[in-house]
Amino acid sequence: MVQCTHQQVDLDAAFAALADPTRRGVLEQLGRSEASITKLADRFGMTPTGMKKHIAILEAAGLVTTEKVGRVRRCRVGADRLEDVAAWVERYQQLWDARFRALDDVVAALRNKENTGGQDST
Template sequence: MVQQSTSALDLSFAALADATRRGVIEQLGQGEASISMLADRFQMTLTGMKKHVAVLERAGLVVTRKTGRVRQCRLGTRGLAAEAQWIEAHRALFADRFEALDDILDELKQERCHDLPEQ
């Protein structure tokens, strides 16, 4: 079970690591678009855009369907809930660690003030 979850997260984060693919997600948030329209929008070749869409599709973030010679893209229904949950858990972990570090630094400052000779 953990292996599947990690694999899905890996696919999602790898897909979202690229600025063009994040842009495609944003564009599709406004509605369906053909791969050729996306290629024009991002000033790239049709082949290049097909590769980006394939990565997004493999991660479940985009769904495509072919109508005649045109491949239409839309956002997938999976969403990013698991990714958001992972990020939140790690954000909380870091917040706790930084809070503990702040406590240690405060203690060290207090000790230093007590160790200084009075003038």
């Protein structure tokens, strides 16, 4: 049985939330400025009820926070969770960058060997 840490569960929820293009668009919009659910619904051509469902998923994943101001629910980006997602992606980007640099070295060595007629230049 595989046990998940709290952070892994949060990352799973964050990536599941980010899998939807509408929710990514909502995050992009909220990155510019906070907005009400009604404003977001209008922007994305959907009903407020439909947008509430998207916001609920983003909020459960920690990607968005909401606050009720009078009769209006204001939404803003939940920066902490985005930082966690970015840190996770960065670790793998560093890993793949190192692997591609090593591959570049192999390709360069093979080209050098090919250009010298198969003789080892060392």
